[in-house]
Amino acid sequence: xxxxxxxxxxxxxxxxxKDMPPQVLSTISGCCSNAVYHPGDYIFREGxxxxxxxxxxxxxxxxxxxxxxxxxxxxxxxxxxxxxxWSWLLPPYRWSSDARASEQVRLLKLDGACLRGKMESDHLLxxxxxxxxxxxxxxxxxxxxxxxxxxxxxxxxxxxxRG
Amino acid sequence: MDVPADPMVPMPFRIARxxxxxxxxxTWHLKSLDGKPFHFRPGQFxxxxxxxxxxxxISVSGDCRDPATLVxxxxxxxxxxxxxxELNAGAxxxxxxxxxxxxxxxxxxxxxxxxxxxxxxxAPLRPLIYEVLHRREDFGKVVICYGTRGTDDIxxxxxxxxxxxxxxxxxxxxxxxxxxxxxxxxxxxxxxxRAARIxxxxxxxxxxxxxxxxxxxxxxLGELGVTxxxxxxxxxxxxxxxIGLCGHCQIxxxxxCKDGPVYRYDQIEPIYAIREL
Numbered sequence: 125x126x127x128x129x130x131x132x133x134x135x136x137x138x139x140x141x142k143d144m145p146p147q148v149l150s151t152i153s154g155c156c157s158n159a160v161y162h163p164g165d166y167i168f169r170e171g172x173x174x175x176x177x178x179x180x181x182x183x184x185x186x187x188x189x190x191x192x193x194x195x196x197x198x199x200x201x202x203x204x205x206x207x208x209x210w211s212w213l214l215p216p217y218r219w220s221s222d223a224r225a226s227e228q229v230r231l232l233k234l235d236g237a238c239l240r241g242k243m244e245s246d247h248l249l250x251x252x253x254x255x256x257x258x259x260x261x262x263x264x265x266x267x268x269x270x271x272x273x274x275x276x277x278x279x280x281x282x283x284x285x286r287g
Numbered sequence: 288m289d290v291p292a293d294p295m296v297p298m299p300f301r302i303a304r305x306x307x308x309x310x311x312x313x314t315w316h317l318k319s320l321d322g323k324p325f326h327f328r329p330g331q332f333x334x335x336x337x338x339x340x341x342x343x344x345i346s347v348s349g350d351c352r353d354p355a356t357l358v359x360x361x362x363x364x365x366x367x368x369x370x371x372x373e374l375n376a377g378a379x380x381x382x383x384x385x386x387x388x389x390x391x392x393x394x395x396x397x398x399x400x401x402x403x404x405x406x407x408x409x410a411p412l413r414p415l416i417y418e419v420l421h422r423r424e425d426f427g428k429v430v431i432c433y434g435t436r437g438t439d440d441i442x443x444x445x446x447x448x449x450x451x452x453x454x455x456x457x458x459x460x461x462x463x464x465x466x467x468x469x470x471x472x473x474x475x476x477x478x479x480x481r482a483a484r485i486x487x488x489x490x491x492x493x494x495x496x497x498x499x500x501x502x503x504x505x506x507x508l509g510e511l512g513v514t515x516x517x518x519x520x521x522x523x524x525x526x527x528x529x530i531g532l533c534g535h536c537q538i539x540x541x542x543x544c545k546d547g548p549v550y551r552y553d554q555i556e557p558i559y560a561i562r563e564l
Binding site: 164184186188195196197198199200201203224226227266267270271273274275277278 | 464465470474475478500
């Protein structure tokens with residue numbers, strides 16, 4: 125027997141929505157849709173308008189940085205339970221990297237443009253959104269700093285730059 | 288009457304095989320000249336001496352159940368280890384050891400085991416992982432979290448593939464960056480730790496990476512529920528005599544060569560907070 129589960133319940137089950145007040149959950153689920161991407165599909169591309177953010181229900185997503193005159197470099201992968209895309213929160217609302225499906229990915233796609241408008245009048249909504257995004261941003265920043273330390277400490281196996 | 292071996296006198300070993308793991312990192316398989324087995328416990332180290340050049344402390348990276356072959360994995364980072372890199376099979380080197388406190392095994396039996404390491408840090412952990420897998424029924428889940436710069440820098444790749452192929456062992460590998468289209472995990476080792484599915488409330492963690500990064504791993508393990516009395520780490524210091532006499536490796540009240548290099552984190556945590564040490 126197939127059980128039909130509504131979007132609001134799917135959203136509520138994601139770690140992003142843990143302990144979220146019901147009225148906020150209801151508002152956010154109104155701006156939410158399901159999305160599926162196949163391996164290699166771009167979810168967004170650097171420089172494009174950032175009007176969404178994403179919760180990963182299943183699969184692996186690669187964040188890539190475009191390198192002029194070279195292939196893109198994957199700098200981070202995100203997986204089931206993760207959230208990605210915060211450029212929708214901060215002007216100029218443009219993606220700073222590419223996001224690509226490394227495998228078949230099922231996402232909850234949230235309409236950031238819609239939420240930005242609602243957050244202007246509903247401060248509880250804005251507070252709950254920022255309360256969830258800031259720790260993730262802080263953790264990723266701390267992790268990135270330590271990765272820089274590690275890259276300095278650990279010598280490369282191969283020269284990274286070839287003249 | 289047998290005369291006890293003098294810990295300050297190197298025993299001659301011949302290099303039987305050299306494996307170039309990744310550029311700048313090489314593994315020696317050594318045989319003692321007298322043919323005697325070399326017994327050690329996982330986590331212990333030897334002072335490895337290149338005659339006429341110098342002596343460096345190197346952890347044993349082989350299987351303690353194969354005492355006929357002593358295995359060391361060495362990264363060329365200084366004058367001695369760079370000179371050693373030029374040696375080929377057949378060369379003679381001196382060995383003093385084994386020294387130091389090993390990884391605990393018997394006292395953690397029954398627990399889920401998580402190993403956290405990066406690049407060459409896998410070498411000192413490898414004997415412990417071998418031993419845990421030899422005694423697999425004595426432990427709960429076994430998870431190995433390993434990080435490197437990129438896919439070209441993966442140490443012991445064949446060994447990792449063998450471990451990953453086992454039905455009773457999980458290997459989470461992560462790299463700092465990769466080419467587009469790479470299907471594996473990219474990120475710091477903490478992302479590999481978070482991917483582990485074990486009983487965090489009862490797990491024992493074994494961390495072997497640069498000290499600057501050990502704390503990050505410890506914090507992540509702590510967030511997941513591993514208390515510091517269940518986290519084991521290694522310290523690296525300038526070890527010269529290896530028997531607690533010269534003081535080169537002294538940190539506060541402890542001599543890393545004889546009280547370490549393996550420590551339970553809660554016992555060494557105050558030292559981590561002192562920058563001058």
